[in-house]
Amino acid sequence: MTNAVKGALLSALVFPGLGQIALKRYQRGFVLMLTVLAGLSVIVVKATREARRIFETIESEGGAIDQDAITRAIAGATAPSDSLVFNLLLLLIAVCWIYAAVDAYRVGKEQDLPR
Secondary structure, three states: OOHHHHHHHHHHHHOOOHHHHHOOOHHHHHHHHHHHHHHHHHHHHHHHHHHHHHHHHHHHOOOOOOHHHHHHHHHOOOOHHHHHHHHHHHHHHHHHHHHHHHHHHHHHHHHHOOO
8 A cells, every 4th residue: 555545545535644654654644633632622522511501501401311301402502703713624624534535545646655
């Protein structure tokens, strides 16, 4: 397997930045990894807080947790700014992921050239 294919597959299918690390571009790989991990961490924290708030709302109303109660709580839950932040973070993660795969392929191609 060529360096280009190996790097692209690692960055595209395993985790962004891993292909760069395999190709000895450590700084670029770690920056990509940390960027994606930071974005994912913020999304998980926001989702956990929102879920907790929804279940606390349902519990305070004294209702049982069922599909209708969850739907009602969600309907009044999401602020537009939260969904904007969420969408921007998803976009950032997607861009980093695609960039990592393309960049790893490009770096691998350079390394595959005969010297």
